[in-house]
Amino acid sequence: MGPRDRVNSPSSLQKLPSATDKIITEEKKLETKIFSLYRLAWLGIYQVHDEDGPDHATRLAQLFDGAGMSSYVDKSEQELNDHHRDTRGRYTGSDSRVLLPLWTALKKKGLMSLKLFEGLSITSLEAVIELLEAYVKEVTSVNALYHTLRELQVGYRSPTEDDEQAVLKQFVPGANQFSRRLLHLDARLKVLVSDMEDDFWNEHGAAKGREGWVVHYALFPGLSTRHGKKKSLMSSMKA
Incomplete structure (x- = not known):
């Protein structure tokens, strides 16, 4: 057998990637992007520095009081609730009801409800990315x-x-x-997670993994340990 025959022999050819291999590779890229976007959104909206840092709600409350609002009283709210003053006391400064929408949106930390499921389609992963990009904005x-x-x-x-x-x-x-937009994104996130859960059920029924895994605890495994959550198999997919 000559050199020409050896070059063209099947054993000497590099295996070409199959369609399945290409899909798996694309899924991994999308999952990596999900982790990256989640981190940007979490540290930009909810928490300062890292998973052990203070939250943005606390920092904004401090600045609110420092802007001359430490003694501010929401008079309209107090007038409506005059009969509760003796037991509840006054709402002053950053505790004022005027900031209730902001604190509700930030302290809810709705982004933490994001879950993924094994075997999600590329379309579903792209939908998650689209929503996370809205959070990042x-x-x-x-x-x-x-x-x-x-x-x-x-x-x-x-x-x-x-x-x-x-x-x-x-x-x-x-x-x-901002609060209204954030709460709406939280609502859309719940709908998306429900849709993905239904897709998993339709495909796999009551198979293991139907509860999905929480992206937050995969990205911040230290928090998972402190809160008694199971570490996700996908925790190695950090961005």
């Missing part, structure tokens, strides 16, 4: 809230009513708009 909104409050800090002088009005006009409307 809201990081800019959080940065804008920080910027506004830092611009409104009053330093060491005594706050005035003008300071309070400036915060109410320049910060609160933007905070409320």
Whole structure:
């Protein structure tokens, strides 16, 4: 057998990737992107620095009070609840009901409800990415809230009513708009997870894995241990 025959022999040819191999590779790329986007959204909207850092709600509350709102009283809310004052006390500063929508959206941490299931289609993974990209866009909104409050800090002088009005006009409307968008994304996330759960059931029935795995604990396994959650098999897929 000559050299020409040896080159063309089947044993000497490199195995070409099959259609299945290409699909698996694409799924891995999408899963990696999901982890990357989730981290950006989580650390940009909910938590500062890393999984052990303070949350953005706490930081924004501190800046809200520092912008001259530490003694602010939501008078309209108090008038409606006058008969509760003796037992509940006054809502002042960052505890004011004027910020209830913002605290509800941030402290809910709806992003943590994201779950994935084994064998998801590329279409489903792309839908998750699209939703996470919408969350990531809201990081800019959080940065804008920080910027506004830092611009409104009053330093060491005594706050005035003008300071309070400036915060109410320049910060609160933007905070409320952001809150509505974030809560809507949380609602869409629940719908998406339910759809993926139904897809898994239709494909596999009551097979192992029907509960899925939480992306958050796969990305932050330390939290999984502290909260008694099972470590996901996909935790090695960190971005």
